[in-house]
Amino acid sequence: MELSITFTNQSLKYVQIYEEIKQAILSKRLQPHEQLPSKRTLAKTLDVSVHTIKEAYEQLLAEGYIYSKERSGYFIAPFEFEWEQQLKKQKHTTSHAIPATYDIKFDFNNGHVDKEAFPFSIWHKLLKKHFNMNSLTTSPWQGEDVLRKEIAHYVERSRGVICETSQVFVYSGTQSQLQALCHFFGTKIHVGLEEPGFKRVRATFQQCGLTTQAIPVDDLGITIPKKSIHMLYTTPAHQFPLGMVMAIERRAALLQWATSGATYIIEDDYDSEFRFKGLPIPSLAKMDQLQRVIYFGTFSKTLIPSLRISYMILPKSLVEDFVLFNQDQKSVVSKIDQLVLADFIAQGFFDKHLVKMRTIYRKKQQTLLTAINTHFSEEFQVIGEKSGLHIVVKLPTWLSEQQAIQLAQEVGINVYPCSTSYQQDSKDAMVILGYGGLSLGQIEEGIELLAAVWQSV
Numbered sequence: 001m002e003l004s005i006t007f008t009n010q011s012l013k014y015v016q017i018y019e020e021i022k023q024a025i026l027s028k029r030l031q032p033h034e035q036l037p038s039k040r041t042l043a044k045t046l047d048v049s050v051h052t053i054k055e056a057y058e059q060l061l062a063e064g065y066i067y068s069k070e071r072s073g074y075f076i077a078p079f080e081f082e083w084e085q086q087l088k089k090q091k092h093t094t095s096h097a098i099p100a101t102y103d104i105k106f107d108f109n110n111g112h113v114d115k116e117a118f119p120f121s122i123w124h125k126l127l128k129k130h131f132n133m134n135s136l137t138t139s140p141w142q143g144e145d146v147l148r149k150e151i152a153h154y155v156e157r158s159r160g161v162i163c164e165t166s167q168v169f170v171y172s173g174t175q176s177q178l179q180a181l182c183h184f185f186g187t188k189i190h191v192g193l194e195e196p197g198f199k200r201v202r203a204t205f206q207q208c209g210l211t212t213q214a215i216p217v218d219d220l221g222i223t224i225p226k227k228s229i230h231m232l233y234t235t236p237a238h239q240f241p242l243g244m245v246m247a248i249e250r251r252a253a254l255l256q257w258a259t260s261g262a263t264y265i266i267e268d269d270y271d272s273e274f275r276f277k278g279l280p281i282p283s284l285a286k287m288d289q290l291q292r293v294i295y296f297g298t299f300s301k302t303l304i305p306s307l308r309i310s311y312m313i314l315p316k317s318l319v320e321d322f323v324l325f326n327q328d329q330k331s332v333v334s335k336i337d338q339l340v341l342a343d344f345i346a347q348g349f350f351d352k353h354l355v356k357m358r359t360i361y362r363k364k365q366q367t368l369l370t371a372i373n374t375h376f377s378e379e380f381q382v383i384g385e386k387s388g389l390h391i392v393v394k395l396p397t398w399l400s401e402q403q404a405i406q407l408a409q410e411v412g413i414n415v416y417p418c419s420t421s422y423q424q425d426s427k428d429a430m431v432i433l434g435y436g437g438l439s440l441g442q443i444e445e446g447i448e449l450l451a452a453v454w455q456s457v
Contacts, residue, residue, distance in 0.1 A: 014055035032078035105412035106446035110390035112437025130339040139331040143170025147342040160286035172308040182208035189230035196421035214423040221246030237272035243384015258292040268296040275387035375451035389436040395429040
């Protein structure tokens with residue numbers, strides 16, 4: 001038996017093999033009890049891995065299209081005529097791709113951090129201190145005053161942002177903060193988003209019914225919008241996903257544009273603590289001192305993502321109306337976690353932890369870049385390595401994003417698409433490599449495996 005399959009970029013290869021064999025069975029091109037080629041033989045014929053064939057056969061087996069005989073192989077299962085009738089009824093419906101399942105050893109997820117470096121003993125000690133009868137009630141919806149005060153002190157000494165405790169609001173992540181702003185401003189406003197940019201931010205605005213406009217980025221960061229908008233979301237310290245740091249002249253021009261047009265800028269400083277090249281660049285909020293800038297910060301990168309504590313700092317001009325609008329809301333963050341974090345910051349543990357993590361992540365990034373320079377050809381270009389916990393790799397013209405992701409998964413590695421960050425099509429094929437959650441050895445081994453499989457195409 002010979003199977004000829006022309007692969008496309010529409011779905012994973014094992015799914016295409018599964019679909020082709022299934023259709024051949026249902027259309028009776030393959031007869032009941034007819035033997036399928038061995039996994040190794042078909043892998044060689046189709047120029048794919050044996051693992052890819054195994055995935056396709058196992059799916060067919062699970063759905064009853066084929067059966068196996070010990071030491072004999074796989075055979076076409078007999079089926080009743082009604083199956084053919086069902087096929088005719090459904091021939092115009094779209095079949096959904098079945099998600100691949102791979103044994104992942106190395107996950108280059110940009111949202112992962114170094115869990116082993118987390119100060120568990122200190123955190124546990126503070127947790128025991130605050131786990132009592134007094135902390136079992138809910139917090140004020142704005143957040144615990146003690147934590148808001150510590151956050152205000154922290155952003156002043158670390159980012160030069162001077163604000164009062166009343167301007168700080170504690171939330172459970174960027175999306176919850178955005179939702180609060182959307183409800184406050186209403187659905188009639190127009191929002192500008194970086195292109196490319198955070199897909200979850202785009203989804204949040206759209207789910208809240210706001211009109212969004214894609215604002216392209218260039219080498220200096222987000223460009224100055226040409227159309228009038230009410231609010232602009234940007235990541236100037238480390239643009240996501242491309243990683244450029246917004247130049248000081250662009251920051252000044254952006255603030256001037258916002259002031260003249262009475263536009264608010266949401267500055268998401270999601271990982272500004274980790275800058276590895278050059279001096280720290282002033283935040284928009286510092287330059288503006290919170291007149292037109294709404295400042296976002298988070299503890300997901302500096303501590304652990306599961307803590308789910310972020311904060312938003314509003315201009316004074318918005319605080320009174322925002323508080324009045326949300327007066328019937330409840331806190332979305334655990335009171336105990338807030339009290340523990342406040343103590344953690346107040347006692348100096350947070351600053352010490354940051355110093356430690358900067359050293360750890362700098363070593364990890366250096367290991368990553370060295371491994372890429374060692375194992376990859378110059379056709380693979382690194383983008384956005386000046387700060388943050390991820391880089392972007394621009395792929396050669398002969399390797400597509402989807403191809404790179406599937407090949408990586410086949411050798412037990414997760415890398416992530418850059419295309420999902422675009423509202424429009426990207427000209428270049430790029431993947432995102434986060435390194436925060438991997439050890440130095442895992443980074444080296446993972447990059448070596450990626451180089452071998454990507455450069456053998």
